[in-house]
Amino acid sequence: MKEIKTDILIVGAGYAGIAAAKKMHAAGKDFIIMEARDRIGGRTLTEDLASGVTVDMGAKWVGPTQHLVWEWIKETQTETYETYDQGKNLLKFKDKISSYTGTIPKIDPISLIDLGIAISKMNKLSEQISISDPWNHPRAKEYDAMTLATWMEKHIWTAKAKHLFEIGIQTVFAAEASEISLLFALFYFKSGDNMDTLISIKNGAQQSILKGGTQGLVKKIAVSFMDKIHLNEPLLKLIQNDGGVLAESPNLRIRAQKCILAIPPVLINSILFEPPLPQQKAQLYQRMPMGAAMKVYLIYPTPFWRELGFSGQIVSDEYPLKVTFDVGHADADQGVLLVFVEGNDARNFIDLAEDVRKKMIIERVEKIFGHQASTPMQYIDKCWTEEVYSRGCYTGLMGPNTLTQFGHQIRTPFQHVHFAGTETAEKWSGYLDGAISSGYRAASEVLK
Amino acid sequence: MKEIKTDILIVGAGYAGIAAAKKMHAAGKDFIIMEARDRIGGRTLTEDLASGVTVDMGAKWVGPTQHLVWEWIKETQTETYETYDQGKNLLKFKDKISSYTGTIPKIDPISLIDLGIAISKMNKLSEQISISDPWNHPRAKEYDAMTLATWMEKHIWTAKAKHLFEIGIQTVFAAEASEISLLFALFYFKSGDNMDTLISIKNGAQQSILKGGTQGLVKKIAVSFMDKIHLNEPLLKLIQNDGGVLAESPNLRIRAQKCILAIPPVLINSILFEPPLPQQKAQLYQRMPMGAAMKVYLIYPTPFWRELGFSGQIVSDEYPLKVTFDVGHADADQGVLLVFVEGNDARNFIDLAEDVRKKMIIERVEKIFGHQASTPMQYIDKCWTEEVYSRGCYTGLMGPNTLTQFGHQIRTPFQHVHFAGTETAEKWSGYLDGAISSGYRAASEVLK
Numbered sequence: 005m006k007e008i009k010t011d012i013l014i015v016g017a018g019y020a021g022i023a024a025a026k027k028m029h030a031a032g033k034d035f036i037i038m039e040a041r042d043r044i045g046g047r048t049l050t051e052d053l054a055s056g057v058t059v060d061m062g063a064k065w066v067g068p069t070q071h072l073v074w075e076w077i078k079e080t081q082t083e084t085y086e087t088y089d090q091g092k093n094l095l096k097f098k099d100k101i102s103s104y105t106g107t108i109p110k111i112d113p114i115s116l117i118d119l120g121i122a123i124s125k126m127n128k129l130s131e132q133i134s135i136s137d138p139w140n141h142p143r144a145k146e147y148d149a150m151t152l153a154t155w156m157e158k159h160i161w162t163a164k165a166k167h168l169f170e171i172g173i174q175t176v177f178a179a180e181a182s183e184i185s186l187l188f189a190l191f192y193f194k195s196g197d198n199m200d201t202l203i204s205i206k207n208g209a210q211q212s213i214l215k216g217g218t219q220g221l222v223k224k225i226a227v228s229f230m231d232k233i234h235l236n237e238p239l240l241k242l243i244q245n246d247g248g249v250l251a252e253s254p255n256l257r258i259r260a261q262k263c264i265l266a267i268p269p270v271l272i273n274s275i276l277f278e279p280p281l282p283q284q285k286a287q288l289y290q291r292m293p294m295g296a297a298m299k300v301y302l303i304y305p306t307p308f309w310r311e312l313g314f315s316g317q318i319v320s321d322e323y324p325l326k327v328t329f330d331v332g333h334a335d336a337d338q339g340v341l342l343v344f345v346e347g348n349d350a351r352n353f354i355d356l357a358e359d360v361r362k363k364m365i366i367e368r369v370e371k372i373f374g375h376q377a378s379t380p381m382q383y384i385d386k387c388w389t390e391e392v393y394s395r396g397c398y399t400g401l402m403g404p405n406t407l408t409q410f411g412h413q414i415r416t417p418f419q420h421v422h423f424a425g426t427e428t429a430e431k432w433s434g435y436l437d438g439a440i441s442s443g444y445r446a447a448s449e450v451l452k
Numbered sequence: 453m454k455e456i457k458t459d460i461l462i463v464g465a466g467y468a469g470i471a472a473a474k475k476m477h478a479a480g481k482d483f484i485i486m487e488a489r490d491r492i493g494g495r496t497l498t499e500d501l502a503s504g505v506t507v508d509m510g511a512k513w514v515g516p517t518q519h520l521v522w523e524w525i526k527e528t529q530t531e532t533y534e535t536y537d538q539g540k541n542l543l544k545f546k547d548k549i550s551s552y553t554g555t556i557p558k559i560d561p562i563s564l565i566d567l568g569i570a571i572s573k574m575n576k577l578s579e580q581i582s583i584s585d586p587w588n589h590p591r592a593k594e595y596d597a598m599t600l601a602t603w604m605e606k607h608i609w610t611a612k613a614k615h616l617f618e619i620g621i622q623t624v625f626a627a628e629a630s631e632i633s634l635l636f637a638l639f640y641f642k643s644g645d646n647m648d649t650l651i652s653i654k655n656g657a658q659q660s661i662l663k664g665g666t667q668g669l670v671k672k673i674a675v676s677f678m679d680k681i682h683l684n685e686p687l688l689k690l691i692q693n694d695g696g697v698l699a700e701s702p703n704l705r706i707r708a709q710k711c712i713l714a715i716p717p718v719l720i721n722s723i724l725f726e727p728p729l730p731q732q733k734a735q736l737y738q739r740m741p742m743g744a745a746m747k748v749y750l751i752y753p754t755p756f757w758r759e760l761g762f763s764g765q766i767v768s769d770e771y772p773l774k775v776t777f778d779v780g781h782a783d784a785d786q787g788v789l790l791v792f793v794e795g796n797d798a799r800n801f802i803d804l805a806e807d808v809r810k811k812m813i814i815e816r817v818e819k820i821f822g823h824q825a826s827t828p829m830q831y832i833d834k835c836w837t838e839e840v841y842s843r844g845c846y847t848g849l850m851g852p853n854t855l856t857q858f859g860h861q862i863r864t865p866f867q868h869v870h871f872a873g874t875e876t877a878e879k880w881s882g883y884l885d886g887a888i889s890s891g892y893r894a895a896s897e898v899l900k
Binding site: 148149150151153154157180181182183238240241254270273274275276277280282283284286287290291293294296348351354355387389390392395396403404405409410 | 596597598599601602605628629630631686688689702718721722723724725728730731732734735738739741742744796799802803835837838840843844851852853857858
C-alpha cells in the first residue's frame with residue numbers, strides 16, 4: 005500500500021474541503037486532499053448536456069448575502085445571471101390553476117392571511133435564535149422537543165396555507181416538516197437570514213446562477229492545487245496518536261500532523277476511529293440524516309412559456325411536481341425548466357423506472373403549460389440519496405433533541421482532527437457559503 | 453490477506469447472529485460468523501466482579517412472554533431467579549421521600565389519576581397498532597409527525613405525573629420522549645405487549661434474572677459452533693455479484709452465497725456496499741440512532757435495605773439517579789443495587805470523571821437509604837454509547853417520519869444480504885427475544 009506524508013490532510017474535496025485547501029495553499033502549507041469520488045465538488049455537479057445546455061444537478065443558486073461565494077465568483081471572473089423572474093407564476097391546487105406574481109401564490113384572502121401570519125411568526129421566532137449557540141435560547145428545550153410539523157399543526161389553520169407552507173419547507177430543507185425539530189428549523193432560517201430569504205428569488209437564496217455551474221466554480225478555485233488531490237480514495241480508518249494521524253483508504257495510507265474532515269456528518273459514521281470518537285460526537289453523527297433532494301430538468305427548444313407571459317415558476321399540489329423554475333438565461337434560445345422533487349416525494353419517485361418518471365413529470369407540466377410542454381428535447385434527473393458519498397442532499401438534518409443535547413459538539417475538534425462541512429457553519433448552514441466558511445474556520449484552527 | 457469460502461456468512465455474534473447460526477448449525481449448513489469485537493454477545497456483557505458477584509453490564513432481564521429466550525434457558529438448563537420485589541419502594545421527589553408498593557409511586561390523588569389515565573391512553577393507542585406494519589394504521593402519518601414528548605405535553609396535565617411518565621419512558625427506551633415519534637413508541641409498547649409490561653417487574657419485562665448472566669446464556673448456545681466464529685474482524689466492505697457476496701475486514705476476505713447482517717442499524721452505515729444499498733434503505737439506516745443506556749452497580753456487603761423493609765427500588769427526580777433495582781438473589785449475602793442512568797443523563801454523566809460519578813451516585817443513594825449506603829464494596833458503571841460496535845443501547849430508535857416512510861424497508865433483503873437484529877423484530881423489538889426471533893427469521897429466509 006502506498007504511503008504518503010504530509011502536514012495537513014483534508015478529507016473531502018467539496019466546497020468545504022477546497023476552501024480549507026485554498027487557505028493552506030495561500031499559507032504555503034504542505035497538504036493533501038483525499039476524496040472518495042472520482043471527481044471534486046461534493047454536492048455540486050455540473051453537466052454539459054447533449055442539448056448544449058449546462059445544468060447544475062446539485063447545488064445551484066447564489067443569494068446576494070452569500071459573500072464568500074461572491075468572493076470566489078469575482079476572483080475567478082465567473083459570469084452570473086439572474087434567475088428569470090418575469091411574467092406570471094402559476095399555482096395548481098386541487099385541479100384549479102391560477103396565476104400570480106411575487107413569492108406568495110394568489111389564494112383566497114383567509115388562506116393568504118393565514119400563510120402570511122405563519123411566515124411572519126416563523127421569522128419572528130427565528131430572529132431570536134443565536135446561530136452560534138441556538139441551544140442556549142431560553143426556550144430551546146421546548147422548541148427542540150417538537151417537530152416543525154407539530155408547530156405548523158398548531159399555528160396554521162387553513163388547509164391551503166398549510167399545504168403551501170409545507171411545499172416551502174420541502175423546498176428549503178429537502179425534507180418533511182416532520183423530520184426536523186422546530187429549533188433546528190429556526191436555526192436554519194436564521195442562518196440564511198430568514199424564511200423569506202430562503203424561499204425567494206429576488207434578494208433571496210435563488211437569485212443568481214453561475215455560468216459554468218457551481219462545480220465549475222470550485223474547479224477553478226482548485227486548479228492551482230489539483231496535484232494535491234487524490235481521487236477515488238474513500239477514508240476507511242483514522243488512527244491518532246501523539247504525533248498526528250494515520251488515514252487509510254483501500255489503496256493509500258497518509259500520515260499527517262493534522263486532519264480536516266470536510267464530509268457530510270453521516271459519512272463520519274463510516275470511518276473506523278482509533279481511539280473511538282468521543283461518545284457525544286458519535287451519538288451526534290447518528291442523528292444528522294441527510295435530506296432527499298432530486299433535481300429534474302426538462303430542456304425545450306425554446307422557453308415557450310415566456311412568450312405565453314409565464315415566468316416558468318409553478319407551485320403545484322400534484323405529486324411529484326411541487327415547484328419549478330425557469331433557470332435559462334434571459335437571452336437563451338433553449339428553455340430550461342428545473343423541477344424540484346423533495347423529501348418523501350424524492351425517496352418514492354426515484355424508485356420508479358426512468359421512463360415512468362419522465363412520463364409523469366412531462367404530463368404534470370403539460371397540464372399546466374399546455375401541449376408545447378409535451379415534447380422536451382431532453383429529460384434528465386438525479387436523486388442525491390443514491391450518491392454513496394453524500395447519502396442525500398442538501399444537508400444533514402436535525403430531528404428533536406439533537407441541537408440541544410449534541411449541537412455544541414459540532415465544531416469541537418477531536419485531538420488532531422478538525423471538522424468542516426456546511427453543517428458546521430453558523431452562517432448559511434446547508435448552503436455553499438456555509439461550506440466555504442466552515443473550511444476557512446477549520447483551516448484557521450489548524451493554522452493557529 | 454486470508455480468504456475463506458463458506459455458504460452462509462453471518463455478520464455479528466450477538467443474540468441475533470447466534471440465533472441465525474444455531475438454525476444453520478441444526479440444518480447442517482456450512483457457515484461462518486464474522487464478529488468485530490474480541491468477544492461474542494453483542495449488547496450483552498456479563499462480568500464476574502472481584503466482590504464475587506456476577507453482573508450484567510448490558511441486557512439483563514427476561515419477561516414471562518419472551519418465549520424464545522425461555523427456550524434457550526431450558527435448553528441450556530440455565531438457572532434463573534426473580535427480581536427481588538418485597539418491601540416498600542421509595543419515591544424521591546423535590547426533596548420529599550415517600551414509600552409505596554407496586555409499580556406506580558404513591559403521589560397525590562390528582563397526579564396519580566393523571567398518570568394512570570396517561571398510561572391507560574398509551575395502552576389503548578398501542579393496542580391498535582399492528583407490529584408487522586405499524587405504518588398502515590389509519591392515523592400512522594399523524595402519529596409519526598409528532599414526538600412522544602408532544603403527545604405527553606398534550607395529554608398529561610400535572611408536573612408530577614409528567615415527570616414520572618418521563619422516567620418510565622427513559623427507562624424503557626434509554627432515550628428522551630423528544631427523540632422518538634409517537635408512532636414508534638406505540639409500536640414498541642405493542643411489540644412488548646404494552647406499556648405496563650415494559651415498566652413492570654411482576655409479569656413484566658423485568659421479572660427474571662439469569663444466573664451466569666445473559667452473555668453466559670448466549671455463550672452456552674454458541675458452544676457447539678465456536679470454531680465458526682472469527683473474532684476481531686469488523687466488516688468494512690461488502691461486494692455482491694450474481695454468485696454471492698465478498699466480505700472484507702482488515703485481515704480477512706470471506707466469500708459466501710448468502711449473508712445475514714445481524715448488527716445494529718447504525719453500523720450498517722459503516723459498511724461500504726458495492727453495489728450501494730438501495731437509497732431508501734440507506735436513508736433508513738441514517739435514521740435509527742442508538743439510545744444511551746448506562747448501567748451502574750453498587751455492591752454492598754449485605755442487602756441492608758431489605759432489613760429496613762425496602763425493596764431496593766427507587767424512583768427519584770435527582771440527576772443522574774432516576775431508577776434503581778435490587779438485582780441480588782433473595783438468599784444472596786451481598787447487596788447488588790442496579791442504578792439506571794438513561795438518555796441525555798447517560799450522555800452527560802459518562803463524560804464526568806469516574807471518581808466524580810461514583811461520588812455522585814453514592815451520595816444520591818445515601819440520601820435515600822441512609823449512612824449504610826455510603827460504603828459500597830465496589831462501584832462499577834458502563835455507558836454503551838462508548839462501545840464502538842454498538843454505538844449505544846438498548847436499541848435503534850426512530851424519530852418522526854421514519855416508520856411511515858422507511859419502516860417497510862427494515863426486513864427487506866438486498867440481493868444476497870438478509871437483515872437480522874432486534875430492531876427488525878415484530879415481537880419484542882429492542883429486547884433479547886426480538887434479537888433471537890430476528891435471527892431465526894433471517895435464517896429461514898436464507899434456508900428457503
